Amino acid sequence: MTSVPRTVVITGASRGLGLASACELYKRGWRVIGAMRSVDAGLAAIRELTGAATGDPCLHGVQLDLTDARSVDAASEAIVDLVGAPDVLVHNAGIAVAGFAEETPPAEWHRVFATNVFGPAALTNAFLPPMRDAGRGRIVVVSSTSAVRGMPLAAVYSASKAAMERWAESLAAEVAPYGIGVTILLAGTYDTDLTHDGAAVYRDDSGPYGPQRPRMEKRGRMAVRLANPPQRFARSLARALERDRQPIVHRGAGVDAKIYRSVARLMPTIAMHHMIRVGLGQPRFGTLGASGADRPATEGNA
Numbered sequence: 001m002t003s004v005p006r007t008v009v010i011t012g013a014s015r016g017l018g019l020a021s022a023c024e025l026y027k028r029g030w031r032v033i034g035a036m037r038s039v040d041a042g043l044a045a046i047r048e049l050t051g052a053a054t055g056d057p058c059l060h061g062v063q064l065d066l067t068d069a070r071s072v073d074a075a076s077e078a079i080v081d082l083v084g085a086p087d088v089l090v091h092n093a094g095i096a097v098a099g100f101a102e103e104t105p106p107a108e109w110h111r112v113f114a115t116n117v118f119g120p121a122a123l124t125n126a127f128l129p130p131m132r133d134a135g136r137g138r139i140v141v142v143s144s145t146s147a148v149r150g151m152p153l154a155a156v157y158s159a160s161k162a163a164m165e166r167w168a169e170s171l172a173a174e175v176a177p178y179g180i181g182v183t184i185l186l187a188g189t190y191d192t193d194l195t196h197d198g199a200a201v202y203r204d205d206s207g208p209y210g211p212q213r214p215r216m217e218k219r220g221r222m223a224v225r226l227a228n229p230p231q232r233f234a235r236s237l238a239r240a241l242e243r244d245r246q247p248i249v250h251r252g253a254g255v256d257a258k259i260y261r262s263v264a265r266l267m268p269t270i271a272m273h274h275m276i277r278v279g280l281g282q283p284r285f286g287t288l289g290a291s292g293a294d295r296p297a298t299e300g301n302a
């Protein structure tokens with residue numbers, strides 16, 4: 001008797017962590033549905049990396065733009081028609097913007113939240129009825145260390161990932177009675193387009209935050225040099241899908257993410273603030289404000 005492969009829907013399977021995850025899970029015997037903006041290019045990339053043949057029933061691509069409600073509806077309908085209730089839905093697709101909170105235009109807040117929060121929530125809602133009927137399923141959200149504590153120069157992204165986590169936790173409590181679980185997978189730093197200039201950047205070098213920026217950017221570039229290959233993330237995801245049976249699971253993907261999660265749990269907020277400040281090379285409290293820059297040295301602002 002041949003067993004039916006489990007089905008996973010992965011958003012943003014065209015590049016980066018999503019592409020690596022689609023390939024890893026396909027190779028491990030999952031039926032993979034890549035939900036992507038560029039289906040042809042995404043499928044071609046997965047086939048090239050896995051050797052999957054055109055027409056392989058274990059590999060499908062479905063068009064999805066998370067910022068377009070009609071696309072979300074059409075994608076979920078197409079997937080349910082194709083495979084019924086998926087066993088797993090992985091919310092991987094996401095975008096980031098870089099910039100100080102005050103300098104990031106409101107339109108970018110909308111764009112990031114539409115992609116990272118509203119789209120995934122709508123897509124999930126579309127899959128919940130068949131998952132409930134099936135009495136099983138797991139929803140995975142790919143989060144970031146930026147969700148654990150607000151990260152300077154990434155306020156919009158941090159806020160969106162934190163919102164995604166809190167939404168996923170609320171959802172976990174609501175859907176658990178129907179046999180549906182949630183995993184929040186906190187990704188460390190991985191070598192993808194997102195970490196290499198893939199994010200829109202807002203900057204005003206002559207503005208009030210100009211003096212902070214060069215050092216912070218330099219430290220950021222140093223951190224990216226330590227980024228892990230996306231395949232490592234994919235293996236963490238695959239292990240999570242094989243192991244997670246609890247209604248809600250928080251996991252780190254990557255040693256850096258695991259350490260960061262533990263530190264954030266143990267450290268008081270002010271200690272985390274200073275750790276991030278020192279890590280990013282930011283000036284001390286008050287040293288750039290009028291009362292700081294102009295304060296005489298005797299007042300101890302060194």
Ligand SMILES: NC(=O)c1ccc[n+]([C@@H]2O[C@H](COP(=O)([O-])OP(=O)(O)OC[C@H]3O[C@@H](n4cnc5c(N)ncnc54)[C@H](OP(=O)(O)O)[C@@H]3O)[C@@H](O)[C@H]2O)c1
Pocket residue numbers: 011012013014015016017018036037038064065066067091092093094095096115142143144145186187188189190191192193194195198
């Ligand atoms: N890389 C890291 O170090 C890191 C760390 C923590 C968390 N993460 C998270 O991991 C996830 C994947 O990131 P990545 O590094 O792989 O980024 P990436 O290489 O930039 O890939 C992003 C993916 O999201 C898709 N996407 C963007 N906007 C979309 C939309 N409106 N509708 C549907 N798909 C859309 C992209 O599709 P197109 O090809 O069509 O643009 C692409 O497939 C994100 O949620 C990110 O926040 C990454």
